[in-house]
Amino acid sequence: MTDDQTRPPTAVIDTITESVNSRDLSGLAAAIGELTTRQLVAALERLNARQRAVVYRLLPKQQALEVFEAFPPTLQGELVAGLQDGEVAALFAELDPDDRVWLLDELPALVAQRLLRGLPEHERQLTAEVLGYPNGSIGRRMSPEVLTTHPERTVGETLARLRPRVHDAETVYTLPVLDHERRIVGVVSLRDLLGADDTAAVASVMRDAHTAGATEDAELAARRCADLGVLALPVVDSESRLVGILTIDDAVRILEHEESEDAARQGGVEPLRRPYLSTPVLSIVRSRVVWLLVLAIGATLTVQVLSVFEATLEQLTVLALFVPLLIGTGGNTGNQAATTVTRALALGDVRPPDVLKVLTREMRVGAMLGLLLGAIGFAITALVYAPQVGLVIGLTLLAVCTAAATIGGIMPLVARAIRVDPAVFSNPFITTFVDATGLIIYFLIARAVLGL
Amino acid sequence: MTDDQTRPPTAVIDTITESVNSRDLSGLAAAIGELTTRQLVAALERLNARQRAVVYRLLPKQQALEVFEAFPPTLQGELVAGLQDGEVAALFAELDPDDRVWLLDELPALVAQRLLRGLPEHERQLTAEVLGYPNGSIGRRMSPEVLTTHPERTVGETLARLRPRVHDAETVYTLPVLDHERRIVGVVSLRDLLGADDTAAVASVMRDAHTAGATEDAELAARRCADLGVLALPVVDSESRLVGILTIDDAVRILEHEESEDAARQGGVEPLRRPYLSTPVLSIVRSRVVWLLVLAIGATLTVQVLSVFEATLEQLTVLALFVPLLIGTGGNTGNQAATTVTRALALGDVRPPDVLKVLTREMRVGAMLGLLLGAIGFAITALVYAPQVGLVIGLTLLAVCTAAATIGGIMPLVARAIRVDPAVFSNPFITTFVDATGLIIYFLIARAVLGL
CATH class of the missing domain: 1.25.60.10 (MgtE N-terminal domain-like)
Incomplete structure (x- = not known):
């Protein structure tokens, strides 16, 4: 079953x-x-x-x-x-x-x-x-076949006109109510029509219409349809004239498509355009190779940073042992912040003008996480290696976590502000960026503390 | 507007x-x-x-x-x-x-x-x-208030009984059709009722019912409701008796909740239980600290691996320069594979029995990506440093990409098989795991090629 x-x-x-x-x-x-x-x-x-x-x-x-x-x-x-x-x-x-x-x-x-x-x-x-x-607009995803009624028509009349035409339109459950210039003045649900007296005017049972503009971004309109919990959202032109309707099942399809895209970009791959097992291996390679190359080129920054500090490394090889741990932790902290803020952006909980609020929150969160990890890192490294090495590791963790959370939290907002998909500027990108920053912080602290 | x-x-x-x-x-x-x-x-x-x-x-x-x-x-x-x-x-x-x-x-x-x-x-x-x-079952998220009809009732009768009761139930647009022991024998949409003759029997316009079992996982049932594009999914007990109904707006709400959770876990944070800006900073810290600690403990593996090879590092400090680049690229490749397979699992495109198919695909994808990156890495490093160093970097990239894609692709299936949320075993986790593996591969290749 x-x-x-x-x-x-x-x-x-x-x-x-x-x-x-x-x-x-x-x-x-x-x-x-x-x-x-x-x-x-x-x-x-x-x-x-x-x-x-x-x-x-x-x-x-x-x-x-x-x-x-x-x-x-x-x-x-x-x-x-x-x-x-x-x-x-x-x-x-x-x-x-x-x-x-x-x-x-x-x-x-x-x-x-x-x-x-x-x-x-x-x-x-x-x-x-x-x-x-336009491509990407809700006008392109709506259905143009809509059943409508007028405010002065009666409920009985509306139902009688509806019955022979129930299979002609995308939905019969939400009827936009139009004036005589096709401008939308409300919506009436089939449920409310059935619940009313046959002699009542449609105007007496209709409600205010939530609508979408035809050129509006399809994802935003679909998200609104889902958030409102309505079965359909009428689509109108710039003069409020009805041009089509977005039904909840189409909204769900659009959102699923977008979620797949976001999930893919977060992981540094282009979205597959078909189910995984039916995608040829070469197409999968293509969906990943560009991002991988871009990220690898970004990562050569880390080679350059390390070259600068090569002399320090030769003096004290033990510093090299902690490189993956430190940049890994920085990357994780940055990813955490970016993930949270990206999702909050997608849900509309955070908007670009909130950038300062996000900055101070993430800085505080990063500093707290850094204090904790730094204290633990200091204790363990001081015991196993030497107190001074412990100090370097502890201070670096504090600084790296604070910087990484701040950068990771701001990045999605910057992306949105410059009209790039926030998911693009995402985890692998942030990791690479935080890696290079983290290495610089690490060696500067090491030189200062150890007097190299 | x-x-x-x-x-x-x-x-x-x-x-x-x-x-x-x-x-x-x-x-x-x-x-x-x-x-x-x-x-x-x-x-x-x-x-x-x-x-x-x-x-x-x-x-x-x-x-x-x-x-x-x-x-x-x-x-x-x-x-x-x-x-x-x-x-x-x-x-x-x-x-x-x-x-x-x-x-x-x-x-x-x-x-x-x-x-x-x-x-x-x-x-x-x-x-x-x-x-x-049970918690997490669709029974707990369904609405128990359902309007129903019987197969031998006429369309006119059903509509007449419906009208006074339209506001008593979660939906009036999908009516489960029940036999006299409340077992579901079909569903009829209000649209089909309105499109039919008043004298027709409900049995002549009803369709086969898609249903959900009351104890079924809420996410799976919601996903099915969305995939089928139906407005409601009747919920039944183990004897096919109707106990409630899941409407599409509730299904969307459940899926959004799950998407947020998956997105969070992919980024290595516990999901926030409220909008970002209304979450206290301490709660944000709490949502991240456990994962960060677990990952940091995992990352101490990399310190241990590097300690083992410390002598090699002292002989040839130049090897240290490439560590972040190599493990970064491995991490990225692993993430890409994990992201794609996790999403395919969530959409039902891939299932645990497909593990061998996924393994061979990801191995081939990883090897192709590794060949490409390895060739580029060899050329550049051979020119800038020395041909032998180039050979080490090139071979390591080939091996690391192949291993990382394979591990990243399999991991979500393993998680599902042992009934853990695949998103948990996810990007940061894979990165950490791939980091340590990558370092071992790197130093083994370096020792072999350079004869250290």
Whole structure:
């Protein structure tokens, strides 16, 4: 009942893979027949492109559409490339306008244009509307098919007009209420309509509308939809005229996409555009290599810093022993601060004007952590090595933790202020930066304390 | 229209803070009057506990309830501590049963019991039902108030029974269809009911039900609700009998909570239980110190490894210069792999039985990255220092990248297999582990190549 509905049994996946490889189409059809749509999607995502196309073509028409809709856009694009023109056109016409736009973004321009030309006039117009908004805006992710009503209409009239059209729109549960120039004056939920008297005016049951501007950033609008706990957010143009609607399930899809991107960037990789097991190894390498090179180039700073202090190192090799510990602790402290502040930014708990508040908080947090770790570090190193070495380690931990927390806490705000994704300036980046700073602090303290 | 609806203008926040501090209640009331409920929530979250209580008590009753519902449970708990018993009891009775349970989890047991006793009989029973499920299960987060129908009932009958009761349940848009022993046989959406003929039987328009088991992990159930794109997921007991419903807005709330936790753990901090700016500095320190200590203790491994090779270091100090670069690159490679696999696990794209697939993929990815970085590292170091040093650096980068990607990729699967949150075994942890491994590889290669 529960998990099994979305995750295919491993045995069935194996059967599918074997049947595809041995071209045993009847075995394949039998294996497929056992699966729900969600299980099929999960199973198909784990195959390679060729295998996927073979299985896909065996699906009954309705199930094929459902599976296609559930695929990530990259896989949709790949699959389209493997189907015949007629099949693609039929599939494309069945999609909702907003899903069509996700897919169009994935296809080569020529294919996209051909598909658009093949659409019935009305559908083409709806899709073109959505395509007209800038990349990354909510206009491009909204659904243009909305059922609406007017404030002076009665509840009974509204319900009567709604019933024959319930399958024409993305949602029937939230109706924007419009004046006669399509400007939004409120929203009414189907629940409130059903709860009211048939003779009541819509105006008497509608509520103030939360809306999103069509050119607004898609992530911000989706986050607001989720935070408000509403089932749909009407999308309006600059004159408050209704142009579409964002439903909560689309908002969730957008947020999931963004979370994946943020999580990836935090770890210093470009986001994968498809499920892990169906991503070719070379694409994975590509998603990581640029960041790794940039970070490695950044890390040559540490080689230079150490070269400057090479003479000191030769005098006292014991100093080298603590380098990984000290810069590691600095990196961890910086990461902690950056992680907390990045998340607070994403949730809207902190904003760039709060930079001074964040700075003083993180400096205090870093100093407290540094005092504690420094005291422990001093005690242990003084005992095992020498009191003076202990002093160097203790003071360095104090200074490094304070600097690292401050830098790590400020960095995401700086990123946001200069309009870079805060997650980009993130953990690996901060680690590298803090490494070099930490080494300088370390050797300066060592020279001062040890009189080198 | 857009952003301003949720985020209060900074000037208003300043006015509120000043008015609270100068006890200027009329100025405060005026400033509050300007804000929407969402803005108020955002403004209150930025105040300290005392200030928050002062402002809260000035709110009109209905708005006070809305603000309270929008608070994170920790802040709710704190606020309750500052209100009078009568006020608390009234507020508590107004909450939905599932929201009540979030709050009860935050309160001292005695306070919780007193509040429960104060509830009307019916409400107390509903809340107790939800409280009966284990911590972390979806049973504890579902709503027990569900509207249902029967397969042999007609659409018209169902709608007629629904209308007077639309405000009694968490949702009216998804109705579980039950047999006469409360076992779920399907679901019907309000949309399909409205689209059907009044005389049709519910059985003819209902669909197969996706469900969640009441004791199932809350995050998994919420993720499934979001992935399926359904507005609600019925929750059933072990005999398929309906016990409650999970709505998409509650699923989103659960997922956001989990994402915050994962993001925090990835960065090596315990999740904050309230918005950043309203968290006392000492609580922030507490959320970080344990991890930092654990990681620092782990990092003493690197000191020990370096001690073993101290003689080698004394012979050739130049080797020390590359230590931060090499372990940094290893750490970054390991983090990249861990980040990708952790996310794939969270989305269900990878499962523990895939461990061998992940191992071979990550090993190949790591080797390719290592070949590239190693070649560059060899060329530069051979030119700047000496060909033999270049060889050491190049080979070390190759070996370290391969090992780090493999370890980083496997670690989240190991964590999941032993039922630990994969995010815990995460970036800082992997960095520390990879640091020590990398140093050993480095010095072994150096000794072999340089014949030390």
